[in-house]
Amino acid sequence: MLRGVRMGKSAYHHVREAWKRPKASMSIHHRRDRQAQWRREPVFQRIAKPTRIDAARRMGYKAKQGVVMIRTRVRRGGLRKGKIHMKRKPSKAGIKKITMAKSTQRIAEERVSRRYPNLEVLNSYWVGEDGKNKFFEVICVDPAHPVIKADKHLNPMTNSSNRGRAHRGKTSAGKRGRGLYNKGKGAEKLRPSLAANKNRGK
Secondary structure (H helix, E strand, C coil), rough: CCCCCCCCCCCHHHHHHHHHHHHCCHHHHHHHHHHHHHHHCEEEEEECCCCCCHHHHHHHCCCCCCCEEEEEEEECCCCCCCCCCCCCCCCHHCCCCCCCCHHHHHHHHHHHHHHHHCCCCCCEEEEEEEECEEEEEEEECCCCCCHHHHHHCCCCHHHHHHHCCHCCCCCCCHHHHCCCCCCCCCCCCCEEEEEEHHHHCC
C-alpha cells in the first residue's frame, strides 16, 4: 500500500456496520415485514443466498455448488417447567429463571443437522428475533459433492472427524458454549473438554 493513499472501506465493512445496530440502520417497517414473512415460512427454509453476506463469508460461506443455506427459527426463553405442587415455597419451586446449558444458536444448528442428515453444518449466525422466536441462518456443506472435495478450504468437511460436528460442539457457536474461546487462567480444565479433563486422573 502506498503511503499517503487512503483506501476506501469495502462494501462488507458497511454491511457489517449496519448489522451491528440493525434497529438504528434499518427501518422498523422493513424489519417487521421481513420477520412476518419468516414466521409464515416453514421452520426449516432453504434460501438462495445469505441475508448477511458479511457474517456468512466470515463463517466460511462460499457461493458454489455443495454449499446450502438454511434459515431456521428457535423459540426464545428458558426452560418451560411444570409446577411442583408438594411442599415447595414459591421461591424454591424451580420453575422460572432456569435456562438451558446450550445456547439457542447451538440448538438451531443441531436441529438443522438432524433435519438434513446428508449435510454437515459448517457454521451459523443470527439474523433476527421477535417476541417469540430467534432466527438463524445455518451454512451447510454436502461432503459428498465433488466441488466440495476439490475445494482446499472446504474439503476437511469430507473427513469422518467432522461427521456430526454440530452435535459435538465443533462449530463456532459450539466452541463458544464449551468455553474454548477462553484462554489462560481459569480455563485450565476446559480442554479437550470438561468431561475428558475430569477423567484424566482416573
